[in-house]
Amino acid sequence: MPVSLTCPSCGNVINQMTRSPQMLVCPACNSTHLLNSGRLEDVGKSAILTDFPSIFELHHTFRHKDWKFTPVGRVRYDYGDGWWDEWFVRSDNGKESWVSVDEGEIAIEALVQKGVKVPSFDELKVGGSLIINRIKMKVIEKNSCTMVGAEGELPFKIAPNETYNYVDLLGPKRLSFTIEYQNDAIDCYKGVWIDPFDITRA
Template sequence: MYAQEIQCPSCGAGRTIRNPGVITIVCEYCGNAVYWDQEKIANAGKQSILPEGFSRLFRGATGSLLNKRFCVLGRVRYSFGRGFWDEWFLEFESGEIGWLTEDNHEFAYEKAFPAPNVPPISKLSPGTRIAMNDKPYIIEEVGQAECLGVEGDLPIRMQSGEKYAFADGSTPDGQYTLGIEYDHDPPTVFLGRWIKYASLKLDEPGEW
C-alpha cells in the first residue's frame, strides 16, 4: 500500500499521505497549505477555515456513491460572485478518484477528462454548443471563480484567493455535466453526471 510520510514545514507536524495523486495538503494543526512532490516540500501559506457545507459531508466522511465505497480526502470552496459551491475530493476503494460538486443541495460527480482542443473562454457564452467525448453540451454559465479556502488532501495546487475563469454546461437532456476551468493551458475539463441525493449514502461514525 502506498504511504508517504512528510512533515509540515511550518509547525513540524507529521502527516501520512496514502494517495499518490495528492499534491496539496492542509495541515490540520496550523492550517497552512503544503505543496509537495517526491523531491521537495513548499509552504503555501495559511488557509481560510471553512465552515460546514450544505450537506452532511465533511473531510474524512465515508460512505457509498452509486454503490461504490468512498472516503472524502479534501474540499475546495469557490465563490462565483452571487454565492459559493463546494468541491469534495473523493477516493474510492478501487483507487479511483473524482470530485463531488455540491451547489445548493445539488450534486454532480465529475472526473478530469483529457481534452486538448478546448475553445477559449472568449468563444463561450450561455447557449453555446460544444462537443466533448462524443456528447453534445450546452454552456449554461460563464464566470470567474475565486477560491475561498481549502482543507484536507487535494490532487491540485490551490489556495485561498486564487481566481480563474470557468464555464459550466450539461447535455441537452440534462443528464451529464461539463465543467471547464481555465486555470492552466490547456484548461482543465471535467465530465460527469448529476447525482440524486439518494445515491449518496454516508456512514455513521466508525462504520468505515
C-alpha cells in the same frame, strides 16, 4: 506504504492518503502547502471550511448506489454570489474523482485524461451549445472563481485567493461537463448530476 510528511509551519505529522497529491492542508494549523519533490512549501493559511454543515466529511466513507467513496480533500471556490465545494474523493479501488456540491446540487465528476479540444473561454457564450465527442451540450454558466479555502489533500496546485475561469455545460441524461481555464492550462471534467437523497453514509 503511506507517506508521512512534516508540516513546516507547526511540525504536525501529515499522513499522505492519495497517490500523488500536489497540495496538502495541515489539519493542525490550516497552512496550505504545495508539495514539491517530497517537500512541503507553505503558501498561506486556508479558510476554515467546517463553519457550515456539509453532507460530506473528510475521511468518512459515503455511498452513492453501488459506489463507495471517501473524501480526502476539499477545495472551496467563491464565484461572487456564493461558493461551492469540490470534494476530492477516493474509491475503494483507488480510483480518484470529484464530488461537487453547490447549494445542495451534487455532481460526480472525473478529470478527462485524454486531450479534448475545446474553444477558448471568450468563444463560449451562455445559452450556446458545444459538441464534444458527438454529444451536444449547452453552456449553462460562464464565470470566474476564487479559491477561498481547502482541506486535506488535492491533486493540483492552487493557492488561496488564486482565480480561474470556468464554463459549465449540461448534456443529455443530466450529463455535466466543466471546462477550467487557469493561466495556459485547460482541464475538463465530465460527470453526472445526481440526486442528493441517493447519498448515504457507508
